[in-house]
Amino acid sequence: MSSVALVGNPNTGKTSLFNTLTSSYEYVGNWAGVTVEKKVGSLKNGAGKLIDLPGIYSLHPLSRDEGVAAQYLVEETPEALINIVDASQLERNLLLTLQLLEYGKPTLLGLNMIDVANARGIHVNPEVLEARLGITVLPLVARTGKGSAQVLSVLQHTSAIPAVNFRLDYGELAEEAIASIEQELSEIQGLPNHRWVALQLMEQNPIILELLSKRMDTGRMLAICDSCQSNLQSRKLALTLPQWIRSVRMDYIRSLCREAMDTSSIKPHNLTERLDAVLTHRYLGLPLFIFFMYVMFKATFEWIGAPLSDLLDGFIAGPLSDGAGTLLESIGASGFTHALIVDGIIGGVGGVLVFVPQIFILFLMISFLEDSGYMARVCLLMDSTMERMGLNGKAFIPFIIGFGCNVPAIMAARSIEQPKDRMLTTLLMPLMSCSARLPVYLLFAAVFFPQRQAAAVLSMYVLGVVFALVLCKLFSKHLFKNDSSVFIVELPPYRMPQFKTLGRSTWEKGKGFLRKAGTIILAGSVIIWLMTYAGPGGLDVAMDDSFLAKFGGLIAPLLEPLGFGTWQAGSTLVPGFLAKEVVVSTMNIIYHVPDAPGLENQIAQVFTPLSSISFMAFILLYIPCLATVGVIKKETASWKWTLFSMGYSLVLAYIVSLVIFQVGRLLGWS
Amino acid sequence: MASTSCSLLRLQPGSTCSILKIEGMNPILRRRLADLGVSEGVVVRLKGRGPFLGPVTLECNGQLFAIRRKEASRIEVNVS
Numbered sequence: 001m002s003s004v005a006l007v008g009n010p011n012t013g014k015t016s017l018f019n020t021l022t023s024s025y026e027y028v029g030n031w032a033g034v035t036v037e038k039k040v041g042s043l044k045n046g047a048g049k050l051i052d053l054p055g056i057y058s059l060h061p062l063s064r065d066e067g068v069a070a071q072y073l074v075e076e077t078p079e080a081l082i083n084i085v086d087a088s089q090l091e092r093n094l095l096l097t098l099q100l101l102e103y104g105k106p107t108l109l110g111l112n113m114i115d116v117a118n119a120r121g122i123h124v125n126p127e128v129l130e131a132r133l134g135i136t137v138l139p140l141v142a143r144t145g146k147g148s149a150q151v152l153s154v155l156q157h158t159s160a161i162p163a164v165n166f167r168l169d170y171g172e173l174a175e176e177a178i179a180s181i182e183q184e185l186s187e188i189q190g191l192p193n194h195r196w197v198a199l200q201l202m203e204q205n206p207i208i209l210e211l212l213s214k215r216m217d218t219g220r221m222l223a224i225c226d227s228c229q230s231n232l233q234s235r236k237l238a239l240t241l242p243q244w245i246r247s248v249r250m251d252y253i254r255s256l257c258r259e260a261m262d263t264s265s266i267k268p269h270n271l272t273e274r275l276d277a278v279l280t281h282r283y284l285g286l287p288l289f290i291f292f293m294y295v296m297f298k299a300t301f302e303w304i305g306a307p308l309s310d311l312l313d314g315f316i317a318g319p320l321s322d323g324a325g326t327l328l329e330s331i332g333a334s335g336f337t338h339a340l341i342v343d344g345i346i347g348g349v350g351g352v353l354v355f356v357p358q359i360f361i362l363f364l365m366i367s368f369l370e371d372s373g374y375m376a377r378v379c380l381l382m383d384s385t386m387e388r389m390g391l392n393g394k395a396f397i398p399f400i401i402g403f404g405c406n407v408p409a410i411m412a413a414r415s416i417e418q419p420k421d422r423m424l425t426t427l428l429m430p431l432m433s434c435s436a437r438l439p440v441y442l443l444f445a446a447v448f449f450p451q452r453q454a455a456a457v458l459s460m461y462v463l464g465v466v467f468a469l470v471l472c473k474l475f476s477k478h479l480f481k482n483d484s485s486v487f488i489v490e491l492p493p494y495r496m497p498q499f500k501t502l503g504r505s506t507w508e509k510g511k512g513f514l515r516k517a518g519t520i521i522l523a524g525s526v527i528i529w530l531m532t533y534a535g536p537g538g539l540d541v542a543m544d545d546s547f548l549a550k551f552g553g554l555i556a557p558l559l560e561p562l563g564f565g566t567w568q569a570g571s572t573l574v575p576g577f578l579a580k581e582v583v584v585s586t587m588n589i590i591y592h593v594p595d596a597p598g599l600e601n602q603i604a605q606v607f608t609p610l611s612s613i614s615f616m617a618f619i620l621l622y623i624p625c626l627a628t629v630g631v632i633k634k635e636t637a638s639w640k641w642t643l644f645s646m647g648y649s650l651v652l653a654y655i656v657s658l659v660i661f662q663v664g665r666l667l668g669w670s
Numbered sequence: 671m672a673s674t675s676c677s678l679l680r681l682q683p684g685s686t687c688s689i690l691k692i693e694g695m696n697p698i699l700r701r702r703l704a705d706l707g708v709s710e711g712v713v714v715r716l717k718g719r720g721p722f723l724g725p726v727t728l729e730c731n732g733q734l735f736a737i738r739r740k741e742a743s744r745i746e747v748n749v750s
Contacts, residue, residue: 057705062698091731092707120732246704272734273717282721380736384724387738393725417698486699486741487725490706491734 002048008084010055029370033415087117104193305358348525351588371497390476402432430624436580563611563661621653
């Protein structure tokens with residue numbers, strides 16, 4: 001099997017092309033740093049594997065996602081590369097192209113976004129690029145799939161892609177150094193192209209340096225670099241060796257672009273400029289963002305989500321539940337089976353499934369934000385606030401993704417340049433209220449705040465963000481004592497998200513929720529139901545004598561000061577650690593009602609408006625779910641930080657709920 | 671033609687200038703700017719300023735990006 005790697009600058013459409021060339025689907029969006037991991041897919045024509053790498057500007061990585069790509073090129077040996085370049089940003093993109101050509105593998109150049117470039121009045125001549133670089137150049141529009149058939153047909157025979165014969169002359173001094181380093185390298189087996197290794201070493205690429213120092217003594221080669229650098233300095237050619245190499249490349253690229261590009265009719269980004277004038281306005285920008293968020297929540301929870309959810313609830317509680325009951329009776333199922341299926345499974349899983357409409361609409365909104373290019377602007381708007389809290393605006397992209405699910409959000413933090421900022425973002429992520437916590441708020445908001453559902457739910461999200469900011473200040477001051485953060489964000493041109501992409505990306509996010517409903521929520525529901533059905537006194541006991549009641553009763557006294565010291569509330573918290581959705585499933589089972597109105601009735605008797613707020617805040621904060629804990633461990637590579645993230649959230653949740661309930665009581669609320 | 675040099679921050683939004691030197695900037699940011707093609711001699715345009723003394727938006731070779739004011743003040747430019 002041959003393998004081909006997709007390489008290119010961030011946000012140039014590598015993953016879009018990957019999705020059209022392979023039968024898999026990966027996450028796409030309009031900002032730099034969507035792909036943070038190496039993804040492998042099979043080419044549609046069965047000719048081999050395609051590897052999608054995170055975007056990089058050069059082979060010298062700054063952030064962790066870039067490290068993944070650079071590492072791949074050094075350690076693995078793809079048979080060929082597809083270098084995707086953004087035709088509207090050719091100069092910047094070609095800097096990486098030259099380094100890839102020096103790498104020496106057979107390479108295809110995918111000239112992407114020619115539609116965007118043409119619309120801006122930039123015309124690139126692929127023949128000139130082909131002739132000067134000596135590789136095949138294919139014009140593409142990866143978003144619509146135009147040109148992908150040609151790519152696929154070239155990839156049919158990867159071995160037929162000609163080897164690259166590109167050689168840039170770096171001037172007498174540097175060439176001498178390259179030759180001497182190549183001499184030193186000649187003994188070492190299994191290295192990529194030696195000239196490329198030499199050049200990367202001269203550019204002080206840390207990955208190459210690490211690779212070489214494992215195999216040999218690098219002292220002599222570094223001395224060659226140093227002497228070359230001082231020669232360049234004494235001839236006043238450049239201040240440093242990396243600078244010299246870069247300037248030689250830039251000179252070549254400029255001459256190439258003059259030949260290959262016609263920019264005589266170039267136009268500014270009209271739409272983007274006009275939108276930015278309003279959306280990133282120094283006074284209007286932030287209020288507009290808050291307004292958009294409010295409308296988004298209003299639409300998700302009140303205008304569209306709630307009516308759809310009611311319809312679904314009517315179906316599950318009515319025809320489905322009754323139908324299953326009748327069917328079970330007609331086949332003569334035992335009382336146990338009947339109760340397990342109707343009360344346990346339909347009650348537990350169905351109780352969560354009724355929130356599918358709200359969750360999918362929320363995912364649709366997030367997908368729209370991701371694909372439009374607005375996400376990067378939010379970073380810009382939030383940066384000064386975030387800076388005061390010791391973090392940078394870029395952390396806001398993961399935070400917004402975290403409203404969907406914390407797991408991909410923590411992965412998204414990889415594109416943040418500074419390790420300290422990345423760590424802070426990861427640790428604070430569990431405070432972003434994910435879609436799994438949503439059913440709890442929706443349930444309680446419907447009972448206690450029917451007139452202000454969107455506001456009640458939104459306030460939980462705001463509470464999470466506020467605590468994240470406050471703790472961020474605290475953590476960055478006391479746990480990380482190093483320098484201040486840096487901030488730079490690329491602002492891609494706005495674009496209207498395509499319907500197909502939106503649908504696909506919403507489905508991919510929502511699929512996980514449905515899968516959970518069929519696995520962990522189902523399993524959780526069955527176990528919880530069994531624990532309510534059985535007790536120390538045998539099977540089919542009264543609910544108050546069941547194992548679940550005994551177990552919840554152990555926790556209940558601890559929760560008494562928070563206002564919900566019942567075994568029912570207590571027993572939802574432990575399964576909630578597996579998946580937050582199970583909190584609602586458990587309630588459905590405990591209160592023995594398969595439909596929402598019945599459950600709402602029960603809850604209104606056990607909780608008060610005040611204790612319901614306290615409970616919602618507790619669910620918001622109390623612990624990252626199992627999957628999130630797993631990804632925190634993976635990304636921080638430290639049990640200490642993982643346990644810390646669980647510990648601080650538990651303490652925070654307890655204090656916040658305690659304050660809400662006790663202060664509320666003092667103020668005479670109930 | 672007389673040209674004057676000043677900090678990038680002193681420019682009016684919408685005006686264009688060429689970079690004279692970049693000094694004392696955080697090395698990570700410096701590298702990232704170089705990746706985006708921003709270095710000495712390159713023409714940039716100041717597009718706007720963010721809220722609450724927030725970042726400034728710059729354009730270079732048709733690419734828009736934003737950096738903080740403190741960092742932008744390290745960029746000395748030539749206005750012609």
